Amino acid sequence: EKGGYAHFMLKEMHEQPKAVADTLNPRLRDGEIVIEELGMSDDEIRQIQKIYIVACGSAYHTGVTAKYVFEGLARIPVEVDLASEFRYRNPIFGENTLVIVVSQSGETADSLAALREAKANGVRVLGIVNVVGSSIAREADNVMYTWAGPEIAVATTKAYSTQLTAQYLLALKFAQARGLLNAEEIACMVSDLKRLPEQISLLLSHKENVQKFANRYLAAEHVFFIGRGIDYAISLEGSLKLKEISYIHSEAYAAGELKHGTISLIEDGRLVVAVLTQPSLYRKTISNIVEVKSRGAFVMAVTNVGNTEVEKVADYVIYIPETNPYFANSLAVIPLQLFGYYVSIGKGLDVDKPRNLAKSVTVE
Numbered sequence: 001e002k003g004g005y006a007h008f009m010l011k012e013m014h015e016q017p018k019a020v021a022d023t024l025n026p027r028l029r030d031g032e033i034v035i036e037e038l039g040m041s042d043d044e045i046r047q048i049q050k051i052y053i054v055a056c057g058s059a060y061h062t063g064v065t066a067k068y069v070f071e072g073l074a075r076i077p078v079e080v081d082l083a084s085e086f087r088y089r090n091p092i093f094g095e096n097t098l099v100i101v102v103s104q105s106g107e108t109a110d111s112l113a114a115l116r117e118a119k120a121n122g123v124r125v126l127g128i129v130n131v132v133g134s135s136i137a138r139e140a141d142n143v144m145y146t147w148a149g150p151e152i153a154v155a156t157t158k159a160y161s162t163q164l165t166a167q168y169l170l171a172l173k174f175a176q177a178r179g180l181l182n183a184e185e186i187a188c189m190v191s192d193l194k195r196l197p198e199q200i201s202l203l204l205s206h207k208e209n210v211q212k213f214a215n216r217y218l219a220a221e222h223v224f225f226i227g228r229g230i231d232y233a234i235s236l237e238g239s240l241k242l243k244e245i246s247y248i249h250s251e252a253y254a255a256g257e258l259k260h261g262t263i264s265l266i267e268d269g270r271l272v273v274a275v276l277t278q279p280s281l282y283r284k285t286i287s288n289i290v291e292v293k294s295r296g297a298f299v300m301a302v303t304n305v306g307n308t309e310v311e312k313v314a315d316y317v318i319y320i321p322e323t324n325p326y327f328a329n330s331l332a333v334i335p336l337q338l339f340g341y342y343v344s345i346g347k348g349l350d351v352d353k354p355r356n357l358a359k360s361v362t363v364e
């Protein structure tokens with residue numbers, strides 16, 4: 001049942017505030033992060049020397065963000081792998097390696113095979129899974145559930161948001177166990193996490209603006225998404241959301257890579273979506289916007305409220321509310337999901353069941 005919404009995707013986008021809160025709240029006790037299902041003592045957490053995050057599609061994109069968060073806060077080296085690559089590449093498993101497999105369905109064939117490969121090598125596997133009792137949930141050593149509820153639309157939205165939330169919590173927990181964040185710093189970041197649901201609601205309430213903008217781009221043939229650091233991870237997801245449901249060719253590029261090839265594709269009227277949520281990288285990405293603009297691109301930017309500098313260079317700016325830069329993905333992805341959705345329905349496509357795609361990829 002679509003609960004009064006035109007499509008499952010729209011309904012599920014609107015369920016994100018609740019899904020994020022439901023994933024967060026059971027793990028917060030008096031400002032402390034408690035993840036019982038992790039089954040690891042602080043001592044065991046301190047021993048972890050390496051994390052592999054393994055997943056497919058959007059779940060993989062949450063891992064790309066989580067790498068920045070784990071490395072930045074907990075100072076543990078993280079490798080993020082596509083499950084279909086990981087399982088065939090003979091990865092090096094050390095004694096103190098943790099493998100995190102992220103999956104909404106818990107049935108993705110390559111992710112399950114990667115889990116089995118890790119377990120066969122005696123490595124501990126933590127599943128971050130949405131479907132209770134699914135194969136990955138059953139076979140992982142420990143499971144941290146994302147409480148998004150059933151997700152029907154092929155294009156993931158609320159599961160993606162809860163996968164991010166679960167990984168933020170883990171990174172904070174690991175950072176605290178390793179003595180890298182004190183109680184006060186944790187409390188401050190937890191209060192930012194608690195504000196996310198209401199901030200997501202605010203962004204969803206501006207959906208008509210995104211729809212108006214999307215309607216101008218129904219005939220686009222190519223769209224490029226650019227960003228640096230976490231903004232690159234956000235770009236990967238924005239690009240996938242658009243292409244899978246609108247059938248428009250889109251690509252995400254680390255903004256600094258543009259001049260190594262992609263910029264040759266920029267011509268008059270080409271839409272470039274630039275993501276700028278990381279203050280330390282603003283200046284660099286702004287200079288990339290200037291470069292594509294001078295080749296005729298039309299630039300839509302997603303940035304933090306207050307970063308009005310961007311208005312001087314971009315053609316259309318969407319602002320996201322203030323949060324810790326590590327958590328900005330949770331907010332910046334909302335207008336990008338809405339953009340993909342409105343382009344798809346504007347073109348009269350079947351947004352919930354795009355051609356050639358299955359909700360759960362149980363074959364290799």
Ligand code: M6R
Binds near residue numbers: 058059
């Ligand atoms: O069920 P999973 O999270 O393992 O699925 C992974 C991907 O198949 C999934 O995220 C896919 O990329 C979505 N269609 C993206 O919207």
